[in-house]
Each structure stands twice: as C-alpha cells, then as structure tokens.
Amino acid sequence: MNLVQVGETIKQRRQRLDIRQNDLAELSGVGLRTLIAIENGKGNPSFETLTKIIDVLGLELTLTIKS
Known part of the structure; x- marks a missing residue:
C-alpha cells in the first residue's frame, strides 16, 4: 500500500x-x-x-515483507 492509498483509507474510515x-x-x-x-x-x-491515527479509527496496521 502506498502513501496515497494509506491516506485514502484513513479519510474514508474517518x-x-x-x-x-x-x-x-x-x-x-x-x-x-x-x-x-x-x-x-x-x-x-x-x-x-x-499508530495514533489508526488507533482512534479502529484500524489495524499490517506489515508485509516481500522476499
């Protein structure tokens, strides 16, 4: 997920x-x-x-490691 997608996800949830x-x-x-x-x-x-933002919004941050 890139920064634009992260921002859009936060905005939509808010x-x-x-x-x-x-x-x-x-x-x-x-x-x-x-x-x-x-x-x-x-x-x-x-x-x-x-983390501060997603905690308020009830979202979860998931990290994916690409090999």
Whole structure:
C-alpha cells in the first residue's frame, strides 16, 4: 500500500465514522496540517503518527515483507 492509498483509507474510515478532521487530529494528538497532508497522500508519516491515527479509527496496521 502506498502513501496515497494509506491516506485514502484513513479519510474514508474517518468519514464513515462521521469524524471531522480537526476532531481526529485532537483525539489522536496529531497536528491538523499533518493529518490533512496524510489524507491527501502528501505526508510521510512516522510509524508512531500512523499508530495514533489508526488507533482512534479502529484500524489495524499490517506489515508485509516481500522476499
């Protein structure tokens, strides 16, 4: 999954849960500008930042190792 897909997944889940961007930013402790950049596929979030966001949204982060 690339950064655009990650951002779109976060955005879709947030919208399904009827959470505004500023509310998700506050609940996750992630800056609003950072969240907007991530949702637009323009941010390069750290693992810690992604974890904060997905925890609030009830999502799961899965890593796949390609050989």
